[in-house]
Amino acid sequence: MEDSFAYLVLAIVSEIPGGKVATYQQIARLAGRERGARLVGRVLSHASLYGDYPCHRVVSSQGRTAPGWEEQRVLLEAEGVGVSQERNGRSVAVSMEGMTLLF
DNA sequence: TTCGTGACTAGGT
DNA sequence: AACCTAGCCACGA
Numbered sequence: 001m002e003d004s005f006a007y008l009v010l011a012i013v014s015e016i017p018g019g020k021v022a023t024y025q026q027i028a029r030l031a032g033r034e035r036g037a038r039l040v041g042r043v044l045s046h047a048s049l050y051g052d053y054p055c056h057r058v059v060s061s062q063g064r065t066a067p068g069w070e071e072q073r074v075l076l077e078a079e080g081v082g083v084s085q086e087r088n089g090r091s092v093a094v095s096m097e098g099m100t101l102l103f
Numbered sequence: 104t105t106c107g108t109g110a111c112t113a114g115g116t
Numbered sequence: 117a118a119c120c121t122a123g124c125c126a127c128g129a
Contacts, residue, residue: 024111035124041110042126058110066110106129116120 005031006043006050013044013053018079020103021057037061057081 008031016022024037033039044055044066056075059065065072065083073083 028111033125035112036126037111037124038109039111039125043110045110055110060110061112064110069110072110108127109125111124113123114121116118 003043005033005036005039008032009040009043010047010050010053013047013055013058016054016057016103018054018057019081021059021076021081022103023059023061025061027058041066 009027012027012030013022024040025034027040028034028036031040040058044053044058047053047055056072057079065076077083
């Protein structure tokens with residue numbers, strides 16, 4: 001298997017301090033794969049198979065949370081990350097006033 | 104090998 | 117704002 005990229009991504013994710021979030025692209029860059037944002041998403045979708053990681057602190061460039069994962073929004077709010085959702089609970093996004101919290 | 108798919112992005116309609 | 121398209125990269129049928 002040799003998923004060195006996966007381990008690298010997970011290592012980076014585990015370094016994200018509470019209250020802050022990173023984007024898939026940011027992580028991809030730190031992992032040495034500028035264009036690998038989708039790969040990061042794929043790795044995180046299976047993160048539970050590798051161990052426990054704060055994957056809820058990773059959002060899209062638009063601040064969008066993962067599709068079909070309502071819990072993520074709750075977890076972020078619990079850490080003090082402002083989450084603004086559209087009137088109808090449509091798109092959920094992390095508060096982006098100064099956005100890009102990263103680490 | 105080609106094709107469809109996905110926790111992505113950026114740009115256009 | 118929502119939807120669509122074209123790049124993107126790894127995987128499995």
